[in-house]
Amino acid sequence: MYSFDWAVFWKYLWPVTALQDPLIRSGLIVTVAVSIIAQLLGVILGLFAALGKMSKIGPLKVLAEAYIWYFRGTPLLVQMMLLFFGLGVTHIYNFPDIHLGAIMISGAIQAGTLALAINEGAYMAEIVRAGIEAIDPGQLEAAKSLGMPYSLSMRRIILPQAAKVIIPPLGNEFNNMMKTTSIMTVISAAELFFAFTQVNARLFQPFELFIAASFYYLALTTIWSFVQSWIESSLGERKSVVHTPGFLQRVFTFKGVH
């Protein structure tokens, strides 16, 4: 009979005590930081991949399509292992630790963030493309007729409008991203889930600890849904045609991991 250890449970559930454990504290910071950085990089990659895919220039189009095809078509886990260990053993790139003052960014965290970003870019590409394609072609024609070249039209006319279409799914991507960072455990990057597995290796109380772990992810994604609703409603104030689901609908709508 498994004896539930309430002391361990409360210690790791209650943030004040849990965050006293340096493993958990730095794990949480890493998860949040990696999520934000990987998502930002993913958006940038996605933007270029989307423009590449829509480009009339053959090689660019092929490159973008190959990128999207591969990274959406293979498991993130495999991509991450390939990037970290594959590049390591072949000595293409070893991901040395980086020291920024007092902060050390391990090679595993770098590789993990990069893999998450590249994977995310492939998904963002489709979201960005859908956003751009949702804009009335008359907008680009009007911009062209005013003598605006393609890049200027994109920057000033199309993308600002597409952003409104892109932001709701982007918010959902970020929700996913925060949870998906836990995959970095396989390359021993010290994020939140890895921290809990480390504590578990010491205490061997998996039931208590992983309930506590899920609480932290739930807290992150819930806080994010508030932020997301706020962003979308403040965007919506300036007359938007985009339907934005309400907060409750968002919290209770689940979406699978890539």
Added chain:
Amino acid sequence: MTVSLIAPPTTVIDDDVIVKFDHVNKFYGSMHVLNDICLEVKKNEALVIIGPSGSGKSTLLRSINHLEKINSGHIYVNGRMIGYYEKNGRLYEDNEKNIAVQRASIGMVFQRFNLFPHLTAIENIMEAPLNVLKLSRENATAEAERLLQRVGLSEKRDSYPNQLSGGQQQRIAIARALAMKPGLMLFDEPTSALDPEMIGEVLDVMKELAHEMTMIVVSHEMGFARAVADRMIFVDEGRIIEYSTPEELYTHPREARTKEFLSKILH
């Protein structure tokens, strides 16, 4: 020095010819949408194009600023070929920058306005002067305010397009095109998406413009055509069927097809 059999495009055309179509053809698949179009529009002339739906009016108009590609022939605007350059007797599509430069001096007004919904009225007008002509913000603002006044919408300066009526949107769209100081304006059915009570306010603005610039207008508004058109063409199945003055065209159409079409639109 080699002797070219093809005269350089700039010397082909009289100075006062603003737009010239020289045996222009365009196909969509097997459909011949522009069929051997030859046409000249002179400086300060107003040309009105009429014709049945699907006859190629928009395609003809949109090929003037290269929103549509053509399959053969040449189109010259202000004496320069648009959209293409010729090499060894073959046409190659020009690069995007050159096309953009040429488009900057051709204004266009669309049936469905196509105002930029994320920008206010004045921002719509200032967008291209600021970013294409690189005017200072001061100059662009002053010019935009002058244009707002001209189209009678000074009080809508800071409104977004969705806060404007159709007629107001179209007047802002005209002001936006004028802000580039084009010598030539193209209008593609500028009033056909408007409620009847708003048509007049847009036509009034256009009538005033007709005195000072070259314009090509696709429109079935007979009153407008009679008031401003120097020349009219009737287009059917991609061909110019009839080219004449509004008076001639409306009262003594030469071609049977023109007569038939006019009897339909005039009841």
